Amino acid sequence: MTFTITTPLxxxxxxxxxGSVYTTIICDSIARxxxxxxxxxxxxxxVDEHGLKIQRTASEKKVSPQSHCDEISDSFIExxxxxxxxxxxxxxxxxxxxxxxxxxxxxxxxxxxxxxxGIQKGWYCVGCEEFKDNPDNSPLAxxxxxxxxxxxxDEENLFFRLSKYQNQIEELINKExxxxxxxxxxxxxxxxxxxxxxxxxxxxxLDWGIKVxxxxxxxxxxxxxxxxxxxxxxxxxxxxxxxxxxxxxxxPANIHIIGKDILRFHxxxxxxxxxxxxxxxxxxxxxxxxxxxxxxxxxxxxxxILDPEILLTKYGNEAVRWYLLKDIALGNDGDFQNxxxxxxxxxxxxxxxxxLLNRSSSMSRKWFNNKTxxxxxxxxxxxxxxxxxxxxxxxxFFEKYKIDLASNEILKFAIFINLYLNDKQPWTLIKDxxxxxxxxxxxxxxxxxxxxxxxxxxxxxxxxxxxILIQLGQLNNDNKSWKEKLNWGLxxxxxxxxxxxxxxxxLDYD
Ligand SMILES: [Zn+2]
Numbered sequence: 001m002t003f004t005i006t007t008p009l010x011x012x013x014x015x016x017x018x019g020s021v022y023t024t025i026i027c028d029s030i031a032r033x034x035x036x037x038x039x040x041x042x043x044x045x046x047v048d049e050h051g052l053k054i055q056r057t058a059s060e061k062k063v064s065p066q067s068h069c070d071e072i073s074d075s076f077i078e079x080x081x082x083x084x085x086x087x088x089x090x091x092x093x094x095x096x097x098x099x100x101x102x103x104x105x106x107x108x109x110x111x112x113x114x115x116x117x118g119i120q121k122g123w124y125c126v127g128c129e130e131f132k133d134n135p136d137n138s139p140l141a142x143x144x145x146x147x148x149x150x151x152x153x154d155e156e157n158l159f160f161r162l163s164k165y166q167n168q169i170e171e172l173i174n175k176e177x178x179x180x181x182x183x184x185x186x187x188x189x190x191x192x193x194x195x196x197x198x199x200x201x202x203x204x205x206l207d208w209g210i211k212v213x214x215x216x217x218x219x220x221x222x223x224x225x226x227x228x229x230x231x232x233x234x235x236x237x238x239x240x241x242x243x244x245x246x247x248x249x250x251x252p253a254n255i256h257i258i259g260k261d262i263l264r265f266h267x268x269x270x271x272x273x274x275x276x277x278x279x280x281x282x283x284x285x286x287x288x289x290x291x292x293x294x295x296x297x298x299x300x301x302x303x304x305i306l307d308p309e310i311l312l313t314k315y316g317n318e319a320v321r322w323y324l325l326k327d328i329a330l331g332n333d334g335d336f337q338n339x340x341x342x343x344x345x346x347x348x349x350x351x352x353x354x355x356l357l358n359r360s361s362s363m364s365r366k367w368f369n370n371k372t373x374x375x376x377x378x379x380x381x382x383x384x385x386x387x388x389x390x391x392x393x394x395x396x397f398f399e400k401y402k403i404d405l406a407s408n409e410i411l412k413f414a415i416f417i418n419l420y421l422n423d424k425q426p427w428t429l430i431k432d433x434x435x436x437x438x439x440x441x442x443x444x445x446x447x448x449x450x451x452x453x454x455x456x457x458x459x460x461x462x463x464x465x466x467x468i469l470i471q472l473g474q475l476n477n478d479n480k481s482w483k484e485k486l487n488w489g490l491x492x493x494x495x496x497x498x499x500x501x502x503x504x505x506x507l508d509y510d
Contacts, residue, residue, distance in 0.1 A: 003034045003041045004253040008262060009048040009093065009229045012072035013057055016079045018291055018298070018336070019259060021308040022324050026288065026403065027257050028085045029325055032459035033398050035086075036482035042250040044233040045080065046091030047073045051222035052126050055208040065208040069094055079309070083317055084462065091233035093226050097241055099210045101232035102225055104243040106213070108277035114164065120157040120200045123150035129222045131200075145261070157200035158218060165272040166196050172271055177284055179267050180401075181331030184260055184287045188267050199269065227270045230256070230282075253282040255401070260287035286401060289333035306336055315507060318461045319345045325460055326407035342507045349464065350506045352414045353453060357468055358500045360421065360446040365497050367430060372447060373440035374494035380445040384488045386416055387452050391486050394456055403460065410456045417449045447472065448491045455485055467503040 007027045010020050024045060031043035049069040058068035073092055080087060091098060109115055122131040125143035132143060132150055141150040169192055172178055179185040202218035203209065209219030230253055235246040256266050263285065271281035291306075292298065298305045311320050323341050326348070328334030364372055390413040397406040424442045429435040454468030469475040473495060480490075 001039060002250045003039045004250040005031055005043050006230050006253055006256050007045040008258045009046045009091065009226050010076060012047045012049050012069050013053060015072060015075040016308060018306050018308045021083060022291060023257055023259065023288060024080065024085055025321055025324055026330060029403055029459050030401065031086055032462065036459060038481060042089060042234060043087045044089045044091065044230060045087045046229055046233055047076055048222065048226040048229065049092060049094040050209040050225055051129050052206055053129065055206065066094065082312060089233040089236060091229045091236055093229050097236050098229060098232040101243050101246065102210050102220060102228050103213060105228055105277055109273065112276045114161040114276045116159050117156060118159045121154045124153045125150055155204050158202040158212065158215065159198045160201045160273065162196045162198050162269065162272050165275055168275055169196065169268055169272055172281060173267055180284065180286045184263055188263060191264065192268060223265055223269065247279060252280040255284045255286055256282050257286050257288060260289060263287040288330055292333065292335045294337055295335055318464045318504060319507065321461055322349060325403045329404045330401055338510055342509050346506050348411055349504045352411065352418060354503045356414060356418055357450045357471060357503060360443060360450065361471055361497050361500045363426060364443050364447060367439065371497060372491060372493055372495045373444050375437060375440040375444060378444050379489055380441065383420065383445045383449060386413060387449060387488055407460055410453055414453055417446055421446055448489065451491050452486065455482065464503055471498060471500055473497060
């Protein structure tokens with residue numbers, strides 16, 4: 001079974017901002033989790049390169065749209081490498097392969113008799129690449145999102161018969177799992193209930209786009225083009241690279257993770273386009289929330305935009321991942337607070353998890369000849385049960401994309417083990433020789449718990465997980481699957497432990 005997951009195809013007006021980093025980290029973590037379960041994963045990201053806004057940005061910079069796109073597209077790839085994003089496909093919508101897939105798809109939609117020529121009149125936001133309702137028809141109409149003046153359009157466009165799919169779309173969006181989270185689902189249901197209108201899928205007087213066959217002066221509307229990137233990505237750089245090949249290899253997508261602002265395109269227009277072409281819609285569309293900073297919306301005018309590259313350099317990948325994945329419930333808005341960030345990283349990762357590992361491995365090395373203890377009956381059933389329950393809950397949360405709750409299960413387990421250690425006080429017991437078997441028992445169970453913690457952190461914090469497992473001598477030491485490794489009691493007895501090093505550095509306040 002193939003598991004296909006996508007980030008949005010990011011618009012190339014600028015290098016990645018924190019919001020794109022957030023979406024991409026979520027997808028990365030889910031992709032890593034599915035790979036650990038042994039599933040074949042296709043993790044797709046990429047860039048949406050066409051449209052009027054890009055053409056204008058390029059002309060302001062006095063470069064060609066293509067060279068502008070090359071530059072920004074490279075910066076996305078660079079960035080995802082720095083963030084160690086494990087994507088499998090990076091699609092560029094200006095590629096020839098993508099244009100071929102769009103054309104193939106368009107022919108199928110024509111065959112369904114879903115394309116016609118009409119007149120498009122209305123107020124257009126170039127920033128949104130979308131027509132806006134403007135009941136008072138004022139020439140000063142502004143986009144509520146971009147706060148920029150709308151532009152009046154009156155031109156011949158090709159239209160897609162969205163209205164024909166009213167019933168099918170209603171059925172789809174009412175399905176239990178198609179749209180998440182639930183609040184967003186209701187917004188979409190409400191919108192659709194007002195009646196779907198056909199929408200124009202071509203633009204005239206716009207060169208920077210894919211030319212519509214048989215209509216020389218038209219290019220495809222940027223959304224009609226970009227959404228297909230999710231499918232064209234699958235067969236890019238493959239020897240078989242038609243639309244059909246893409247579908248066979250990995251469609252429908254299991255999940256599109258997107259910002260809540262583009263949910264309508266993904267939950268309504270895109271499935272209708274696919275139904276028209278006789279292709280299955282995606283299985284799920286998940287709209288995540290927006291990030292604010294210290295309770296305020298980030299924006300150029302406020303001068304409070306948080307640059308993800310600065311965060312990465314200053315705090316490192318794992319710290320930022322932990323904050324975004326553990327502290328924000330997927331679907332909710334999240335707030336980035338510097339003090340809270342530093343506290344969470346220091347408490348959770350450096351103290352609760354890091355110190356637990358360092359303390360217990362130091363004690364084991366000191367008392368047992370640089371090794372794990374050697375004992376007959378090694379399992380504390382209370383801890384073993386707690387570990388197994390943690391694993392079960394973690395998996396059931398991850399399956400529902402509740403990464404924050406899965407992360408919190410790991411943390412709760414680590415807190416429980418810290419309490420166990422403090423309660424048992426092996427450093428006091430060791431002073432009397434007759435307690436030696438008890439000490440071995442305690443240390444073994446704590447070290448084994450650290451191994452489980454390290455494994456569970458793998459999709460969330462891949463490097464930190466690695467550091468934990470290295471310190472236990474347990475990185476890639478056998479051919480067992482991740483799930484098999486989660487069985488309790490696999491940490492070997494009387495086994496050499498490397499010298500402990502902090503798994504993460506403590507952070508300072510600004
Ligand atoms: Zn706008």
